[in-house]
Amino acid sequence: MRLTYYGHSCFLLETGGRRILLDPFVSGNPLATGIDVNSLRCDYIFPTHGHSDHVGDLETVAQNNPEALIVGIWEIHAYYNAKGLRTHPMNKGGWWNFDFGRVKMVNAVHSSSFPDGSYAGEPVGFVFDTEEGCVYFAGDTALTLDMQLIPMTCPALDLAVLPIGSNFTMDYHDAVVASEYLHCQRIVGCHYDSFGFIKIDHTAAQAAFAEKGKELVLMNIGGSLEI
Numbered sequence: 333m334r335l336t337y338y339g340h341s342c343f344l345l346e347t348g349g350r351r352i353l354l355d356p357f358v359s360g361n362p363l364a365t366g367i368d369v370n371s372l373r374c375d376y377i378f379p380t381h382g383h384s385d386h387v388g389d390l391e392t393v394a395q396n397n398p399e400a401l402i403v404g405i406w407e408i409h410a411y412y413n414a415k416g417l418r419t420h421p422m423n424k425g426g427w428w429n430f431d432f433g434r435v436k437m438v439n440a441v442h443s444s445s446f447p448d449g450s451y452a453g454e455p456v457g458f459v460f461d462t463e464e465g466c467v468y469f470a471g472d473t474a475l476t477l478d479m480q481l482i483p484m485t486c487p488a489l490d491l492a493v494l495p496i497g498s499n500f501t502m503d504y505h506d507a508v509v510a511s512e513y514l515h516c517q518r519i520v521g522c523h524y525d526s527f528g529f530i531k532i533d534h535t536a537a538q539a540a541f542a543e544k545g546k547e548l549v550l551m552n553i554g555g556s557l558e559i
């Protein structure tokens with residue numbers, strides 16, 4: 333499976349011949365000016381919550397990819413379904429089998445509302461369990477003991493994508509603890525540097541993981557990683 337970074341918390345996961353886009357937010361990201369949001373092609377869109385830095389380009393991408401299925405918590409499904417987009421509802425704790433593998437919706441500790449003020453349910457994370465590997469996207473979240481449930485209820489993780497920017501989410505110190513809860517060696521950082529509140533020291537962040545025998549990967553925007 334292949335992971336491509338489009339900045340902030342926006343990733344494309346390619347597995348089983350399918351393209352899965354997470355948290356489409358590109359055009360509002362000053363660091364992602366090299367990415368043309370209209371060039372994004374996907375079969376699925378997984379928004380973790382309703383904040384603009386996670387769904388800012390969702391409708392544009394959905395219009396450009398009319399067959400794409402939006403998978404979100406009930407309230408996010410209802411919001412986009414009412415706009416005529418293709419959706420699949422889930423809620424926390426549940427698994428669903430898609431044509432690329434199965435997905436579990438898991439807890440995240442954060443808030444969630446749409447840019448227009450409407451209720452977006454609660455924030456979530458996703459575990460993707462596929463034939464090519466198992467990956468956890470935490471979404472925006474604080475460190476939470478609930479992360480300990482993931483290795484108890486899911487296959488061993490090959491990779492975890494964790495927010496590390498602090499202020500709005502956990503910082504990289506808490507993300508090191510999260511990686512221990514998750515029994516995961518390889519972490520991809522997200523939700524850092526995009527704007528002033530979340531700028532981090534890359535060297536110090538990677539050293540904090542290395543000290544615990546973990547690897548923190550900070551991807552280049554537009555760059556890809558084989559998992």
Ligand code: NI
Pocket residue numbers: 381383442443472500
């Ligand atoms: Ni948020």
Ligand code: MN
Pocket residue numbers: 383385386472500523
């Ligand atoms: Mn956010």
